[in-house]
């Protein structure tokens with residue numbers, strides 16, 4: 001019984017599971033926890049906890065029946081796969097000094113996962129590594145991963161990150177458990193079937209340290225009943241910080257699992273406090289009030305805004321950036337752009353201000369401003385400019401220059417339909433080679449990519465500025481790209497899945513969602529229009545990101561890129577998170593991956609170098625990290641990714 005409905009959000013996190021004890025009566029386990037109590041799945045031990053391979057008496061034929069919790073005859077394969085996550089025996093310790101325990105552990109782990117595969121389970125929960133070293137555990141898991149069917153392995157990791165004081169006080173016992181996860185996944189080479197189940201305890205580390213996990217492949221969060229507080233009426237509830245964390249889990253498709261015994265005696269007596277489950281059986285399930293509370297938190301969340309709902313399918317989905325200069329955009333792409341009202345509102349505001357600056361009131365009825373929309377597409381900036389003229393009472397003459405012959409057909413139809421023939425002249429040409437019959441007062445363009453200059457606005461406007469008056473205005477007047485380091489294991493694994501170098505040296509347009517932004521973004525390249533004399537379009541920038549001390553160590557899988565454009569004076573447009581134009585959806589971020597993710601320590605400096613390189617036929621970026629260690633230079637000579645001129 002899902003936790004509820006939340007405005008179109010159909011992600012897995014609306015299901016809630018419960019951790020159970022070993023039972024050889026699995027039908028009863030499901031009936032008790034699912035049908036009557038309302039949980040959606042169980043995390044159930046697959047094997048009798050008393051089992052040790054070294055103690056098994058074999059029969060005379062040398063075989064023994066393993067003491068599994070139930071076979072595929074007591075539950076159908078579909079029940080097993082949709083309702084049970086296999087809990088691997090928690091006693092296993094593959095890095096124990098005790099050789100018998102180590103070998104027993106290895107045998108049991110392999111037997112249990114093999115059995116889980118047989119049952120087509122979706123996932124198995126691996127117990128947390130017992131100490132800080134886990135090489136042998138990781139080796140065995142890695143062996144299993146090499147030939148594992150579709151089962152996901154969730155490594156249980158308690159969320160513990162001691163602050164600096166407690167590290168000093170308890171340096172032997174307390175470690176940042178992210179380090180254990182990091183070590184384990186590095187040993188398993190970032191295998192895509194290895195993910196994390198976080199154990200949430202009653203104390204939580206800092207916000208920054210928690211935020212790291214949103215870039216890791218976390219599939220589940222296990223909340224022990226000990227972590228709940230008691231409200232005035234004796235029912236379980238969570239601290240404000242825990243509530244915020246759980247909401248974050250819902251937002252990142254991380255499923256919640258309740259674990260432990262009921263520690264709220266009053267809740268045991270009358271368990272049914274909530275609205276959507278009822279019935280006498282449910283009153284008997286001791287963990288039902290905890291489930292109700294999690295359901296309440298889920299339902300209390302704001303519904304996703306319509307735009308976010310529309311973009312759900314694009315979250316963390318890598319797309320090749322457009323090449324509007326080399327390729328001709330399709331009608332559907334233009335149509336999508338044109339739905340973004342906010343973008344055109346900002347352009348209209350900018351044109352209004354430019355017109356008012358250019359033409360004083362007393363000349364408004366006589367002076368005609370020559371405005372050229374270069375890269376007019378199907379005409380939305382022509383419309384915005386005409387509306388600005390009307391709004392300000394200024395007279396304009398418009399040239400709409402477009403190199404895509406198909407869009408030009410639409411432009412002609414639009415001009416006729418709107419009766420703009422006397423004001424708008426359509427030019428079917430590349431702006432870089434058009435011989436304009438007169439000079440422009442205002443040049444309006446939108447040739448911006450997610451990283452600002454990556455759709456070659458600078459090169460196109462170099463061509464167009466030939467016909468801009470000496471004192472003419474360019475809208476935009478400048479744009480700047482921004483970068484920030486991110487943990488983004490999903491993006492990294494999707495790039496890696498291509499198994500080639502080229503994909504690691506390509507930038508992707510992506511709605512980055514499951515990621516941790518590790519430091520504030522920094523400006524990279526700025527272009528100003530009209531351009532200062534003879535300035536080259538090549539750029540080089542070295543950036544230094546200082547990692548916050550309270551984050552702990554973190555993995556950098558690559559860099560998220562954004563832009564901010566000044567259209568005119570104080571009118572801007574952009575996607576850089578701290579200044580992003582609200583309700584604008586034309587641009588997702590860009591992602592520059594790293595071939596090998598780089599681990600950064602708290603307080604350390606991550607140094608990254610970015611180049612914008614220009615050749616006669618193409619423009620490309622190269623990038624590398626130089627501290628804390630050097631990466632290879634990515635995309636040398638634009639061998640993998642470039643934008644055609």
Ligand SMILES: C[S@@+](CC[C@H](N)C(=O)[O-])C[C@H]1O[C@@H](n2cnc3c(N)ncnc32)[C@H](O)[C@@H]1O
Nearest residue numbers: 324325337375376377381402403404430431460
């Ligand atoms: C990002 S689209 C914007 C279209 C339209 N202004 C809008 O806002 O919907 C950029 C447009 O510029 C055109 N374009 C790109 N480079 C050009 C060039 N060198 N000369 C003329 N048009 C160009 C593309 O064909 C495309 O129609």
